Amino acid sequence: MSVLALSRRSALGWMLTTLAAAVIGMPGIALAAGEDSSVLRMVPQADLKILDPVWTTATVTRDHGFMVYDTLFGMTDKGEIKPQMIDTYSHSADGKEWTFTLRSGLSFHDGAPVTSADVVASLKRWGSRASVGQLLLSATKSIDAVNDKTFKIELAKPFGFMLDALGNPNNPLFIMPKRIAETPGTTQITEVIGSGPYMFKKDEYSPGSKVVYLRNPKYQPRKEPASGTAGGKKVYLERVEWVMLPDAQTQANALVSNAVDLIERIPPEQYPAFKKDPNLVLDKQVGQGSIVMAFNHLTAPFNNPKIARAAMLAVNQQALMRAQFIAPEMYSVNPSIYANGTAYWSDRSAGFTGKPQFAEAKKLLKEAGYDGKPVVLMAPTDHSTHNKYPLVMAALLRQAGFNVDVQTMDWQTEIARRAKKDPVEQGGWNIFTTGFFAVDMMNPIVMAPLTGTGDKGWFGWPSSDKVEALKMSFIEEMDPAKKKQIATALQEEALSKALFVPLGEYVPYTAMRKNISGLIKAPVNVFWGLRKN
Structure with a gap:
């Protein structure tokens, strides 16, 4: 190798080291995690300060919701509605009475089993705020738990949007414990307990700096392949950290220097540079x-x-x-x-x-x-x-x-x-x-x-x-x-x-380092299925 080539390589190494040092010096950031295959560090599309996905329609809060909670139905990347927490369901000939049975083995992060009473309370709270939920409740005569695993929705008038409502990913029906779901929709919840693939680590939550999620060891994914918000939500990472970085250049520096692994939504001004970088991959997880x-x-x-x-x-x-x-x-x-x-x-x-x-x-x-x-x-x-x-x-x-x-x-x-x-x-x-x-x-x-x-x-x-x-x-x-x-x-x-x-x-591009794989095509951003090689 020529002296000139060695000089250029040294200069490049010095530049990346300098960038990494600048990023690592920021609160809540350390490069070591970037080298750990069980930990993924990503920059979310915005800071997470509101944790209640019913109280707000903010995209970052919805992203948080899909980490922590599960849904009764999901939507594939083709737009099909499929059962998620639901095992079986049926409806009467006139479409006015619907019966749903939950899958076995569902449990919340605190160890409590998921029951129909939790679903009923969650459905009512969600229906007090979400557009499609309000329409569903306005057409509903009653929602009742039959037993711990089965619940019924009886309609007062036809509603041809039932499964679309229960499985819509844009303003999702996330299932919470009954004691939390009984919080009025106009009041933000203060406890984050779901039954989803990740657990929210409250003691490491620092708005403006970092949000931490741990793999839920008790989560039982469906057997079907993952597609959109449906199918098997398999988790291959022990820990996911959302790192809040203040501006586009700092985000870019962190990704280039391997201080973070992924940027959920790239800063538009970085698109040309990211597109040319051989160490990065630009992907479109969602549509426009x-x-x-x-x-x-x-x-x-x-x-x-x-x-x-x-x-x-x-x-x-x-x-x-x-x-x-x-x-x-x-x-x-x-x-x-x-x-x-x-x-x-x-x-x-x-x-x-x-x-x-x-x-x-x-x-x-x-x-x-x-x-x-x-x-x-x-x-x-x-x-x-x-x-x-x-x-x-x-x-x-x-x-x-x-x-x-x-x-x-x-x-x-x-x-x-x-x-x-x-x-x-x-x-x-x-x-x-x-x-x-x-x-x-x-x-x-x-x-x-x-x-x-x-x-x-x-x-x-x-x-x-x-x-x-x-x-x-x-x-x-x-x-x-x-x-x-x-x-x-x-x-x-x-x-x-x-x-x-x-x-x-x-086009909402996601940028990742080349050793990250498994980004699932979906109607919204989801982060199960990711691997770090």
């Missing part, structure tokens, strides 16, 4: 992601539909997505509320094109009597796939005639604040942006922004009796062509009132 903008419809000015629509017409999807994701192959535009490529996608979008219509927006503001009061747009500084949208959106809104107050905060603070219904003067908000996966935006029943109506709905609390009626018609209709017509009419209503606004779609 969808970005939306939500308004607080309970308070001024967006309690006026004309003003909400004016803000919607200021949207420039191409500019927003380009600013956040940079590489053209990482994003696309989509004016539909339904994800591209899904069954109910439609281009009938009530005049919304995803391109700015500033003249029309200004006209609507004048008609509505907008008084120039600043609208508060929340901007997360620590979320690498959400931090650019608010800045670009603020500029677009100003061009349309809005006075905008961009308030920066970390993502978890934004998640907590968006639950506040108060006026801005009392700590409330007017606008925020957030993201979902394709499975979250495939039909109007699972779509979080269309949960409920008014102050009983999702964050932003849009209200439309017509949307609610169309949702019920969608559930009851069995003809595919008519379901498509209903879904299209619902989209037109939602966009005409600017209940929420689609901003575009992106």
Whole structure:
């Protein structure tokens, strides 16, 4: 080997050592774990501060839920609903009485057996918050435990979405112990006990720094191959650590230097470098992601539909997505509320094109009597796939005639604040942006922004009796062509009132070191099946 080659190798080694030292010096990080095949260190897509998957729809909390809890049914990577905790089930000829029996050997992390009473309590708590859960409970006459392993759901009216509701991965029905599940859905739980493949290590939980999960030695995976959130959830790692790193460059340095093994969602600006690095693999575990903008419809000015629509017409999807994701192959535009490529996608979008219509927006503001009061747009500084949208959106809104107050905060603070219904003067908000996966935006029943109506709905609390009626018609209709017509009419209503606004779609790449394998294709991020060689 030449002296020049040796010199270059030495320089490279010095650089990686320096990067590793910089990352290791951060709180909660040590390189030693990166060399242990039983420990996986990963950077989650956001910090985990809210542990209750019923109280919030935050993606990182859902990821946490799939680590700790199990579900009655799961969804394969092909979209099929399959039994998970359930062994057998049946229903009456008219579809109004459903009977379910749990698998044998299910137990919670504290050693207690999973019983039907736990399921009933979990179902009721979930149904008080989740969109599809609310619809299921509204159609239900009773939910009862028959014995420790069997429970029944008796419907008051037809509900053709039963298994889809119980197995939906976008807002999952996680099964908790009865004593925990009896906590009202409006109150966050304080104890994390599930029956899933990993156990939450409370004594090592440090928000902003680290979350630790241990393999559940008593977990009994199904015999079927793992697929999506269904099948055998096999765990080959003794310990998984979620390491919170503050910015895109630090995350990249940690992955390149082997201080972490995986980044759940790559910082977009690192895509070109990661793609060229021979030690890394870029993979797409889930389908495309969808970005939306939500308004607080309970308070001024967006309690006026004309003003909400004016803000919607200021949207420039191409500019927003380009600013956040940079590489053209990482994003696309989509004016539909339904994800591209899904069954109910439609281009009938009530005049919304995803391109700015500033003249029309200004006209609507004048008609509505907008008084120039600043609208508060929340901007997360620590979320690498959400931090650019608010800045670009603020500029677009100003061009349309809005006075905008961009308030920066970390993502978890934004998640907590968006639950506040108060006026801005009392700590409330007017606008925020957030993201979902394709499975979250495939039909109007699972779509979080269309949960409920008014102050009983999702964050932003849009209200439309017509949307609610169309949702019920969608559930009851069995003809595919008519379901498509209903879904299209619902989209037109939602966009005409600017209940929420689609901003575009992106590719949520996961980056791993080459010695990591077993990433399961799924509708949402899941982390069983991983091996470290």
